[in-house]
Amino acid sequence: xxxxxxxxxxxxxxxAVTVYAAMTGSVxxxxxxxxxAFFNFEDETMAVIRDLRxxxxxVAMFAGAALSVAGVLLxxxxxxxxxDAGVIGISAGSAFVTTFVLTMMPAxxxxxPLLAFLGGAVACFLVFSLSFKSGLNxxxxxxxxxxxxxxxxxxxxxxxxxxxxxxxMVDGTVSSNLSMRTWSDVQIITxxxxxxxxxxxxxxxxxxxxxxxxxxxxxxxxxxxxxxxIVAAVAVLLAGIATATAGVISFVxxxxxxxxxxxxxxxxxxxxxxxxxxxxxxxxxxxxxxRTLLAPQEIPASTIxxxxxxxxxxxxxxxxxx
Amino acid sequence: MQIEQVVFSHDGKNNQLSGVSAxxxxxxxxxxxxxxxxxxxxxxxxxxxxxxxxTGSVQLEQKDVLDYKPKQFAKKLAIVYQQNDIPPQITVEQxxxxxxxxxxxFLKRDEEADREAVEWALTCTxxxxxxxxxxxxxxxxERQRVWIAMALAQRSEILCLDEPTTYLDIYYQIxxxxxxxxxxxxxxxxxxxxxxDINQALQYSDEIILMKATKVVAxxxxxxxxxEQMMKxxxxxxxxxxxxxSIGRYMVPLSI
Numbered sequence: 200x201x202x203x204x205x206x207x208x209x210x211x212x213x214x215a216v217t218v219y220a221a222m223t224g225s226v227x228x229x230x231x232x233x234x235x236a237f238f239n240f241e242d243e244t245m246a247v248i249r250d251l252r253x254x255x256x257x258v259a260m261f262a263g264a265a266l267s268v269a270g271v272l273l274x275x276x277x278x279x280x281x282x283d284a285g286v287i288g289i290s291a292g293s294a295f296v297t298t299f300v301l302t303m304m305p306a307x308x309x310x311x312p313l314l315a316f317l318g319g320a321v322a323c324f325l326v327f328s329l330s331f332k333s334g335l336n337x338x339x340x341x342x343x344x345x346x347x348x349x350x351x352x353x354x355x356x357x358x359x360x361x362x363x364x365x366x367x368m369v370d371g372t373v374s375s376n377l378s379m380r381t382w383s384d385v386q387i388i389t390x391x392x393x394x395x396x397x398x399x400x401x402x403x404x405x406x407x408x409x410x411x412x413x414x415x416x417x418x419x420x421x422x423x424x425x426x427x428x429i430v431a432a433v434a435v436l437l438a439g440i441a442t443a444t445a446g447v448i449s450f451v452x453x454x455x456x457x458x459x460x461x462x463x464x465x466x467x468x469x470x471x472x473x474x475x476x477x478x479x480x481x482x483x484x485x486x487x488x489x490r491t492l493l494a495p496q497e498i499p500a501s502t503i504x505x506x507x508x509x510x511x512x513x514x515x516x517x518x519x520x521x
Numbered sequence: 522m523q524i525e526q527v528v529f530s531h532d533g534k535n536n537q538l539s540g541v542s543a544x545x546x547x548x549x550x551x552x553x554x555x556x557x558x559x560x561x562x563x564x565x566x567x568x569x570x571x572x573x574x575x576t577g578s579v580q581l582e583q584k585d586v587l588d589y590k591p592k593q594f595a596k597k598l599a600i601v602y603q604q605n606d607i608p609p610q611i612t613v614e615q616x617x618x619x620x621x622x623x624x625x626x627f628l629k630r631d632e633e634a635d636r637e638a639v640e641w642a643l644t645c646t647x648x649x650x651x652x653x654x655x656x657x658x659x660x661x662x663e664r665q666r667v668w669i670a671m672a673l674a675q676r677s678e679i680l681c682l683d684e685p686t687t688y689l690d691i692y693y694q695i696x697x698x699x700x701x702x703x704x705x706x707x708x709x710x711x712x713x714x715x716x717x718d719i720n721q722a723l724q725y726s727d728e729i730i731l732m733k734a735t736k737v738v739a740x741x742x743x744x745x746x747x748x749e750q751m752m753k754x755x756x757x758x759x760x761x762x763x764x765x766x767s768i769g770r771y772m773v774p775l776s777i
Contacts, residue, residue, distance in 0.1 A: 408619065410608040414571055418602075419675070420595030420623040465610045 202469060205462040209473070213260075213480045220256050220487040221248060224494070254380040259486040259500065260479035261392040262377075262445035265437040267459075267478025268399045268471055270452020272434035275406040275467065276427045277327075279337040280457065281515060284319070284438035285449025287344025291351035292322025293442040294373045298355055301370035302362060308370075312391050315373075315439035322347050323435050338516075352447075373446055377486050377500055380444070388444040395437040396475055402430055403467035410465070448501040450508020451478055457515065522679070522713075527567055527577035537563040539735045540577070545679075545728075550705050550712040552722045554747075555732035556756055561715045562603075562683055564732070568713060569600040569681050581679075595623035599672035600681040601665075604688070607657050613667050614652040617642050620674025642673035645704060662693030669700070680704065682714035686721065694718075698725050719772050723747055731755060744770060 222228050228236065228244065236245040266284060273282035273289075284290050296318025297311055307314070330336070330343045362369045405426045408416050416423050441448070455478045456470070463473045482500055485507075489498040522545035529538040538560045545551050545568070553561045566572040567579055570586050579586045581597060589597065599620070608616070620642065621635045643649050646666040651659065656667055665685060672680055682701065686694040702725055704710045716722045722729060722743065729746040731739040733755045739746045752760045752772070759775040 407608075408622070411619070412602075412606050414602060415605060417571060417591075418569060418595065418600045418672075419619060420590075420592035422591060465608070 202463045202473075206473060206476070209476045209480055213476060213483070216480060216483050216487060217256060217260075220483060221252055223487070223491055224252060250382070254382050254385045255377050255486070256483060257385045258380045258388055258444050259377055259483045261388040262441040262448065263451055263455075263478035263480070263482030264475035265388070265392050265395060265441040265478075266448060266451040266482070267455035267474040268396060269434040269437040269441070271456045271459075271467065271471055271474050272399060272402075272406065272430050272437070273452065274456060275409045276430050276434070277337075277340055278410065279340050281337050281341050281453065281512070282344075283450060283452035284434065284441075285447060285451070286348065286453060286512065287326050287340065288322040288346075288348030288351055289319040289326075289435060289438045290442045290447040290449065291348045291355070292318040292320075293439040294318070294447050295351040295355040295358070296321070297373050297443055298370055299358055302358070302367060305370060311443045312387055312440050315443035316436055317439075318351075319435040319439040319442070320432070322351060323431055327431070341516075373442060377445055378490070378497060384444045388440055391436065391440040395433055395440065396471075398433045399437070399471050399475075400468075402426075402433060403471050405430060406467035406471075445482075446499075446501055448482065448504050450504050450511065451481060453515070454508060454511055455481060457511075522568065523580045524564070524568065525577050525580065527564075527574045527579065529563060529567060529572060529574050536735050538567070538574075541732075541735075541737050542577075543730050543737050543740050545711065545713055547678075547711050548705075548709050549727040550701065550714070550725060551728040551730060552726040552743075553713070553715045553730045553732060554717075554719065554722050559732040560735045561732055564730075565600070565681055565683050565713065565715055569598060570594060571600075592623040592626075595675055595677070597677050598679040598681065599675040599677040601668045601672050601683065601685060603684040605664075605668050607664065609657070611656050612653050613648055613656055613659070613670075614639065614643070616656055616667055617648075617670045617674050620671040623675055638674045638676050642670040645673055645708075646670040646700065660693075662689050662696060665689060665693070665697060666700070669697075673704070679711040679713065682712070684715050684717060687717065694721070701725065719747060719752075723770055723772065724768055747772070 218233070222230070222233050228248075236242040239245065269284045269289075270282065273284060273287070274280055293315040297314045300314050301308055301311065325347050326340065326344050330340045359369050408419075408421055409423070409426060409430070413423050438452075455474050459470055459474045459477055463469045482504075485503040486500040489500050489503050492498060524541060524543045524545075527538050527541045528536060530536045541560070541564060553564060555561050563572065567574055568586075573587060581589070586594060617639050618635070621638060624631065624634065643652055646669055648663070648666055648670055651663065656664060659667065669682075669685075685697055685701070689697065698721060701712055701714070705712050726743050729739075729741065729743050730737055731746050731751065738755060739751065749760055749762065752758050758777050760772050761775060763771050763773060765771045
């Protein structure tokens, strides 16, 4: 009952925020005008909204969904409630590799999703191998992850500064800002995002089994290592694609799964779809607030998430100790 | 099962097992005993394939256990560990249902057989009334029975138990060992377990494997293996044995 209510509320809220996001901004419309214009393909104001605002809304929703599901998957493979693609450096790895390769070889822009995936995979592998000996201790993973994240963020910043000195145009695919998203961004994130989300749902049974201790899962004939690698690959795909289109946004994968577990429980068959919806709602709300609060100035969604997410991580860490 | 000349080491330096040979008779209760750190649990981990021997082999039905596919092996042998983390928010029935995993594949699933096996496992372990309870809300003894039920749902012929009584008080210890005995007598399950309590080993075993310092020192019927001399040699404890009309031979420790 509570599960159904949670789903209904999130879907209704998502719909409402979507409509609000489409209506507000530098070009404003009231509800009635919006509805009539929506079905009128000649309307010029609507054409502006369609080309500028809709891509942004769709990218924000998919990025939020992808990042929260990536968080759920990472938390299940690491048996750690604190794992998040942004916090443990997967997003930073994606961002660095994508920016680096595309600046050096701009012709490869079509491969941005693949590059983001590779960068994320390297970061994920590093975090895993460096914290595996400690039995994937939650705090150890976070510490190793923060180090990896700092390293890739530093590399990217150094690279961008260097390019500035040498007068090289830095590739702008990865920016921490959701403005200026186009329909081609939408194509990329919906295609790969959908693939990732569908894979995540089909892997939900594995995620449930990964909650068991390795030795127990193994004794049931379950191939734990194979499952970990495959689920990790899907998580990196989701996090990478979100980074390649919406930039580095941390803490979504931490906040949403945590709240989602309280609302709909620990079964991944329900948890994954719910986290996707709630993540979409969160990032869309953050982005919409960011561009309306101080209009015409914009606060990036990633900044808003960092402001909410930082204290939330501290709260979770404190709970973890008790 | 046959264990032949097994050598095993965790770190490649100190052997946890150095050339161990033993056999597990089918349809019997075999108990592995020995002082702390002698390699009892390690031996069980090799029998259950959780660890691989450096040299030597463990054979089940004349076939090396490592040659079985994971799920195929899980249909032959199930194991209950000493300590288990309980997943959050899971009912008894769901957890026991995980025991059906070896019988399921991505495309194929016999739901009728799954349901029957879970029902049977819950009945054997006397958990039918608790089937919808959250596992974390149960007592220690009930939890241990849930893990045994999960192993039973695998419908394997061999059940391994690693120190099943360690964290339980005396009531649940007896309850659990009676359950093990009943599973063996009623369903012909082959049982392999590690126990610390010599008297429990005496009372509930058909066969004893006695270990000391990474080696097997004796294997045989409890009355032949567990003697005053052996307690002195292996544990360095002086004991005497008495007879109890209802339970038979009984060990009383005297001094060290």
